[in-house]
Amino acid sequence: MDALLDLFGSPPAKSSHVTTSLSSNLPPEVEQGNIEYKLKLLNPSSSRFEHLVTQMKWRLREGRGEAIYEIGVADNGLLLGLSQNDLDSSLDTLIRMANKLGATVTVLQRKCVSSDPHQRFVVEALVRKVPDDQLFLDLRLAVLGNVDAGKSTLLGVLTQGELDNGRGKARLNLFRHLHEIQSGRTSSISHGILGFNSEGKVVNYAVCGSAEEICASCNKLITFIDLAGHEKYLKTTVFGLTAHRPDAVMLVISASNGVANTTKEHFSFAIALGMRTFVVITKVDMCQEHTTTKVVEQVQQLLSSYKKVSQPVKSDEDVLTAAQNFSDDKVVPIFMVSSLTGYNLEQLQSFLNSIPLRQFTAELEDKQLQQSPEFQVDEIYSVPDTGTVVGGILTCGIIREGDRVKVGPVEIDSKAVFIDTVVSSIHRNRAPCLVVKAGQTATLALKGVEKSYLRKGMVVLDRKHQCDKLANTCKEFEADMCIVCHDGACIKSGLQGTVYVAGTMQTAIIREIKGKESLGQGDNGHVVFKLVKQSEFLKVGSRVLFNKGRTKATGQVTKLRTT
Incomplete structure (x- = not known):
């Protein structure tokens, strides 16, 4: 493994891992994603260098902090290779580009693509940059x-x-x-x-x-x-x-x-x-x-x-x-x-x-951050000298220490309500922090909330958006479903099974399959579900998984039936 991963702390030419067995080309380069092909990076002018840095910044954002550079490869994917001197010079330029952004470069692989009459090489390098607002x-x-x-x-x-x-x-x-x-x-x-x-x-x-x-x-x-x-x-x-x-x-x-x-x-x-x-x-x-x-x-x-x-x-x-x-x-x-x-x-x-992180478009990430915060509760703890702590993932928005929030839904007198509270502290990976952003897991200490009121599947919301969020609390919802696996039995109205929607896990009854009597393997249908126990916070577009024995159906929420 030491030969496989070489950090560019020393001159790149000293890497000893050379592979001679490889395919003749790669797929053509695409504009999206975090993989960049460069035939060579030889002594770029200052304006060209700034353009290359901007391009690297884009690739890193597409890969959420990671980018793969293929040096010696044409845009059409052909492995043309470079001489040893040109390869060393191109790697030096790549390192300077990464240093400009505060990123690191690691050689993943060096390949010999031609030895007649002179050896020509291509290099695959991993560029990694931890975002400024993250530790890793x-x-x-x-x-x-x-x-x-x-x-x-x-x-x-x-x-x-x-x-x-x-x-x-x-x-x-x-x-x-x-x-x-x-x-x-x-x-x-x-x-x-x-x-x-x-x-x-x-x-x-x-x-x-x-x-x-x-x-x-x-x-x-x-x-x-x-x-x-x-x-x-x-x-x-x-x-x-x-x-x-x-x-x-x-x-x-x-x-x-x-x-x-x-x-x-x-x-x-x-x-x-x-x-x-x-x-x-x-x-x-x-x-x-x-x-x-x-x-x-x-x-x-x-x-x-x-x-x-x-x-x-x-x-x-x-x-x-x-x-x-x-x-x-x-x-x-x-x-x-x-x-x-x-x-x-x-x-x-x-x-x-x-292994690459799951890729999102920059537009989608920006949209998630701009939305009102929704924190999905997956774990609940009672910590001495701290009080009630909830663990989970922030699906959208930003939560800061000291934010005034609501947690729920809690059923009181057969009515779903949210409890006012304050985020007194935040921890990520057992270390204190001040902010958690969309897509990150964390634990939140909630001030003045008894643990007995809480359960898995609840959400923590911005207190200012209470009215809008209550519209998402329901016991019945509609979803477009597809049967992906079954044991020979069909899905019919009245069937009871377990439904999973984001952090929600509850027994549900199929109230109706619109326009059809039943659904079998590979069938699609519009299904109405009713939760058996209590109301849950759901959102249109959320993925639904229904399981009954060996029968599984997956789909998306299309409508919430609120009362």
């Missing part, structure tokens, strides 16, 4: 898989920096309850963090003594959301996918057990929610090669059933290709690792460092 780039990764697949053990090894002892030592730090330690099975939603510094090196608890030190030492942070694998905790797992809004999914499969029914179910939820996914096959140290080959074939068969393309990762070059292709949700990388011996863990770490 943050990527949330949900971890799915069947019980005993080795999810918590793998996360323990990655976050603690120590290999497992074969008896589950590595996973103990992720468990939250005594019965989880005793059974070795996750039943709740737990979190772990793994950082990478500007050189692409791992920052975990083996390097730093606390989460605060990890956050202060890294410029990219992976937050793992460890979800339960046992079928009886399925609702908790799906809630973690919908409420915690991960950027991607890591599907963990045991080489000794293969693809189980729960594995298929978890993958179907990830597909239904449109989440990018990669597969990690664990416990390869326990199996013969023919066994692991069979498991890989099972995984490829599962992926092909959803029209996904598998990409087994076997080399350092495969890692970089997988990271680039990960933005295309049709490609699913497959890693094979061992938490006991450490086999291929460096490849997985390199992929996590290179």
